[in-house]
Amino acid sequence: MSGKKATRAAYGETLVELLAEGVDVYAVDADLSASTTTAKLKAVDEKRLVNVGIAEQNMIGVAAGLSLTDKVVFTGSFAVFGTGRVYDQIRNTVCHGNLNVKIAPTHAGISVGADGGSHQMVEDIALMRVLPNMRVLVPADYRSAKAAIRLAAETHGPVYIRMGRADVEQIDSGTDMLDFGKARVLREGGDVTIVACGVEVGQALSAAASLAERGIEAEVIDAFSIKPLDSETILTSARKTGHVVTAEEHSVIGGLGEAVAGLLSEFPGVLRKPLKRIGVWDRFGASGDFDELFREYGLDAQSIFDVVVQ
């Protein structure tokens, strides 16, 4: 494993690479371009970072307009403001019109840490997933975030990319072949399937290592593409293990867990044990550091371990 890096660190960097490769890429941000890292685009070509100030609704509208002049447009801000505050703009202008706008805020989830509940978005996957025309990608690490940004840029239409602030380990997958509708099996095992996304992928891998010491072989799936979901990979694994646990740094309502539950409910008899969902149980976040919060909210590797063995 290489050094830790946040998924957001991939954002501005990848936009700069895309520009160098000839993609007519623009970012529209709302006074958070240093935090989201879209400011890196400005350093290369000033006009390509459109800073609208603290005005997220206008951020989405301006992005929509730019896309109508055939540009590939990414929006910024924090996940809480970049989705929730502008839900109607994303729904009615971006998605209803199927515009080429990528909603790619950073600072999603409780891993934001000290800023507390007002800034810890745990409902964004639910909000974005329900929208027609919207695809939803949740990268687990820096390299996956780069892949997500590239995929979004080369695919016409709305895409949601969920990025975080916290530094996370780079997952050694052997391959970074990521695509819409594709999950990756990071670890094979026959006893239980852990389907995770984002930061929880790393936690699931740690849990799997501890489980192995207890003689439980967990299959860990990175559900990078929440929508479209890789039904085939998840079903194949579920048929093998008969026991599925989901893990996400998001509300258990409307996120990955419910997407997997919805899928498995259409295939009765696959599971031999009830599905367990790990996530935030209908609560807001709070201030704290990563470890404290992940323990409190039951998102750490130990919590995943406990849910599997119980």
Added chain:
Amino acid sequence: MSFDQQAIEQRAARMRADILKMVTLAGSGHPGGSLSSTDIMATLYFGDVLRYRPEEPKWDGRDRFILSKGHVAPVLYAALANAGCFDVTELAALRKFNSRLQGHPDHLKLPAVEVSTGSLGQGLSIAAGIAYGLRACEQTEQKVYVLLGDGELQEGQNWEAAMFAAHQRLDNLIAIVDNNGLQIDGRLEDVVSLGSIADKFSSFGFTVFEVDGHDVAELKDAFNRAVEVQGTPVVIIAKTIKGKGVSFMENQAGWHGKAPSDELCDTALKELGTSMSEEVRR
């Protein structure tokens, strides 16, 4: 094409009849604001203001028009049909199942629509984004026109967009406010007053023109001056009458979103010097 006031007024009369017919046949829709915007739209589309090619809706050299107050789709469809973007007979399909003429404009269904609208307060932002994008491509000759309602200006996003457009000196952006003084629940003055719309836009850094929104010569003159403005976005505040041209609809908030009965439609068409049978024959 030189300015022909009478020709525009004839187009406007034609569009008003189309709006009434469309909304009556649909059994629902928004006649009040469509009729208050008709002379603005007629001047834009038939007064040699907006550059467009009816047979080529995505022509690269076109000016852009955004209907921010998307509920007045009937006036947009009437303008587009009379401009030759599609056959006028299609107007009878307004709001019907499988129709391209959705209750609010949908660019995925009807390519002559620049961008889908319907949720209020977003058109000025979209227009500013297009204006920024055109300027970035050095397509500065092209203008972006956006029609706003006055009630719609209660949406705060407009003022975010206004700040941005002025800050970016988007002088290729021309907003028009259909200032009919009414919204669904009554007079703006009674619901939530906007104060001076002109002073507000002016303080945000716009160049402001105020005109009689039913005087096509005044409108044309304002558009002529608007395209010459440099360094600031422009707003044309057009004082209008909701339901203009139909005596029983004028200045009545109740006709914001209601279709007339067949009888009332006949009465209205008679006032406009035409009749339903004549309309259907077209």
